[in-house]
Amino acid sequence: MKKYAIGIDLGGTKILTALVDRQTGEVIEHVKKKTKKEKGAQNIIRKIIESINELLVTCNLKQEDISSIGIGAAGQTDRENCTLIAAPNLDCYNLNFQKELCPHFNIPVFLGNDVEIAAIGEMKFGAAKGCDDFVCIFVGTGVGSAIVKEGKIITGATGTAGEIGHVIVDLNGRQCACGAHGCLEAYASRSAIEKRIEGALKKGRKSCILDYLEPGKAITSSMIHKSIEREDELVTQCVTEAAEYLSGGIASIINFINPKLIVLGGGLINAVDFFYQKTIKKARAKSLPVPAEKIEFKKAALGDFSGVIGAAFLEDRS
Numbered sequence: 001m002k003k004y005a006i007g008i009d010l011g012g013t014k015i016l017t018a019l020v021d022r023q024t025g026e027v028i029e030h031v032k033k034k035t036k037k038e039k040g041a042q043n044i045i046r047k048i049i050e051s052i053n054e055l056l057v058t059c060n061l062k063q064e065d066i067s068s069i070g071i072g073a074a075g076q077t078d079r080e081n082c083t084l085i086a087a088p089n090l091d092c093y094n095l096n097f098q099k100e101l102c103p104h105f106n107i108p109v110f111l112g113n114d115v116e117i118a119a120i121g122e123m124k125f126g127a128a129k130g131c132d133d134f135v136c137i138f139v140g141t142g143v144g145s146a147i148v149k150e151g152k153i154i155t156g157a158t159g160t161a162g163e164i165g166h167v168i169v170d171l172n173g174r175q176c177a178c179g180a181h182g183c184l185e186a187y188a189s190r191s192a193i194e195k196r197i198e199g200a201l202k203k204g205r206k207s208c209i210l211d212y213l214e215p216g217k218a219i220t221s222s223m224i225h226k227s228i229e230r231e232d233e234l235v236t237q238c239v240t241e242a243a244e245y246l247s248g249g250i251a252s253i254i255n256f257i258n259p260k261l262i263v264l265g266g267g268l269i270n271a272v273d274f275f276y277q278k279t280i281k282k283a284r285a286k287s288l289p290v291p292a293e294k295i296e297f298k299k300a301a302l303g304d305f306s307g308v309i310g311a312a313f314l315e316d317r318s
């Protein structure tokens with residue numbers, strides 16, 4: 001077995017590429033580049049090629065030393081054909097990574113989605129180490145999840161299983177980016193909280209989050225955290241409301257799948273402990289008594305690296 005693999009976490013804002021030691025899960029070296037999706041798919045491919053070459057040079061390794069290139073992308077993937085079918089957040093459609101990278105590297109390429117690779121990372125070396133039956137839920141710009149059963153990711157008939165963000169929590173609710181109404185993502189994501197706060201500020205509500213806001217810039221998880229620390233009424237109210245919806249979605253998952261463990265991660269969970277604590281307390285209270293008694297909750301442990309570490313193990317799927 002070759003010692004190293006390249007793991008790539010391809011997200012809407014950044015492309016994180018890492019050289020991973022497959023024995024220890026250690027990230028030896030990493031390169032971060034901005035996605036800039038408006039410049040097109042070929043620009044993303046160019047940045048991936050550059051990142052891999054940079055890592056090989058920095059670590060003084062040859063292509064023969066690398067067992068695989070694993071990519072996790074924020075979108076719908078055809079794993080068998082190594083093709084990103086549709087990724088609105090990346091503005092990529094029908095992009096075949098094997099074909100694109102083949103002229104540059106003689107290394108096998110594997111594709112998965114972004115939550116899947118984070119779940120594999122957490123299972124191998126993070127919060128779910130030693131557990132083969134869990135659900136990973138990531139809350140950030142959107143809400144995504146991956147279901148792991150007997151150590152394997154459940155992908156579903158069309159490869160899209162785990163879309164917890166589009167579980168409908170309000171039949172006549174807010175419009176979601178997917179076109180449906182009342183999806184969990186429209187209530188419990190960082191973007192949903194951001195919209196609630198901005199809407200209230202426009203109506204003249206007072207909030208200390210104004211101390212951190214810069215014109216034209218988005219509200220970040222860290223600004224939400226600082227405002228809650230200062231017991232800001234508006235921000236606390238919006239985050240509590242999001243936790244209410246997220247816990248409802250999680251309780252449904254607990255009742256439906258009955259996992260041993262739920263791992264929660266992503267920017268909002270990492271930065272705002274208040275949100276995490278509220279969510280898990282309410283999720284337990286809303287679940288059926290038998291699964292509620294046994295369910296365990298943990299925060300994701302690998303931070304920004306869970307995806308790249310997991311991507312280095314996509315090759316084990318086949």
Ligand SMILES: [Zn+2]
Pocket residue numbers: 165166176177178179180183185
């Ligand atoms: Zn939706």
